[in-house]
Amino acid sequence: MLAPVAALYGRIAHSRMSKDPAYRSTLPVICVGNFTAGGGGKTPTPSPSATALKAAGRTPAFLTRGYGGAARGVVRVEGQAADEVGDEPLLLAEVAPTFVAADRVAGAKAIEASGADIIVMDDGFQNPSLAKDLSLIVVDAASGLGNRRVIPAGPLRAPLAGQLARADALAVIGEGNKAASLVEAFERAGKPVLKAKIAPDCDARWLGVLPVIGFAGIARPTKFFATLRGNGARLVDSQGFPDHHRFKEREAQRLLKAADEKSAMLVTTQKDWVRLPDDDPESAVTELKNRSRPFPIVVTFEDADRLAALLSDAATQRAKHSKRI
Incomplete structure (x- = not known):
C-alpha cells in the first residue's frame, strides 16, 4: 500500500x-x-x-x-x-x-x-x-x-x-x-x-553483579539488550523507546520503581545516558541518570x-x- x-x-x-x-x-x-x-x-x-x-x-x-x-x-x-x-x-x-x-x-x-x-x-x-x-x-x-x-x-x-x-x-x-x-x-x-x-569499551564483569534492567531509546533497542546478555547481564526487564527519545517523568518513575522492586541495576546506552538531564535534583529523570550506568561500546x-x-x-x-x- x-x-x-x-x-x-x-x-x-x-x-x-x-x-x-x-x-x-x-x-x-x-x-x-x-x-x-x-x-x-x-x-x-x-x-x-x-x-x-x-x-x-x-x-x-x-x-x-x-x-x-x-x-x-x-x-x-x-x-x-x-x-x-x-x-x-x-x-x-x-x-x-x-x-x-x-x-x-x-x-x-x-x-x-x-x-x-x-x-x-x-x-x-x-x-x-x-x-x-x-x-x-x-x-x-x-x-x-x-x-x-x-x-x-x-x-x-x-x-x-x-x-x-x-x-x-x-x-x-x-x-x-x-x-x-x-x-x-x-x-x-x-x-x-x-x-x-x-565490543564493550570497558571491563564488562560488573554486568553480572546484580540483575539488570536495560532501557534504550535507539533505533534498535533489542540489539542493545542482546549485547547486554552477550556480555553476562542477567536481564530481568528491558524497555525500548524511539530513537533519540526524551525521557519523561512518568517513564523515569516507572524504571526506578522496577529497579527497586527487582533489586536490579539500571543499564542504558551511552547515547541515552548523555541525553538524560542532571540539572534538577527533584526530577525523576535526573534521579534516573544518577542511578543508571551506561554500557560503553566500541567498533x-x-x-x-x-x-x-x-x-x-x-x-x-x-x-x-x-x-x-
Missing part, C-alpha cells in the same frame, strides 16, 4: 542525490553514512575512523547535524547539554573536535578555520551540498537492508542503485548474513569491504591497518587533486 508513496519519495531522493555538490571543502571530507534510516550500526563508527586518522598524524574534526538538538547555525561542541547539540555529538567530542551544523557547507567552512586538516562527516551521505572524498557506508550484518524498499515502505533513504553508485567502501558490523548480497555488490564493483564488530575493525590506509589514501588523493588545481 505504501509503494506509490515510496516511489515518489525515491524519485525525489534520487534527484537530490544526483545534483552536483554545492561546495568542495579545502579539506578532505570522509563521510561515514548508511543506506537506511537508523539501526545500521553507524553511531559508533565515526570514532574509530577519527582515531585511525589521528594515529596517522592527521588532525580530524567531526561534522554532524546534531539530531535532536536545538542549536542553530554552526556550534562547536564544548560542554553543552544534549538538548542543545544532540546526543551523538557529545560522544564524538570525546574523540575529536566536533561541529554541529544542519548546513553542512557552513559547518565545513567553520572546520576549515579551526586548525583541523580533515573532516569526518557523521551521516549526510545522501546530502549533496558538500563534496565527499570518501563515502564509507555502514551496514549491520544482522539486519542488512531490511525489505530493500524506500521510505516509507521500507528503510532505504533512496533507491539502492543510485546509492551504490556513489558509495566508495562498505563496513559490515557484527555477525549475520543479511548483508551478504550488499557485500557481493561492493566486491563486484571492486570497492573495499571491511568487517568490524561491536573494532578486523583489519585496522586497512581502514587507516583507506582513509589516508582518500586524503592523499585529495591533496594531489588540489595541487593540480
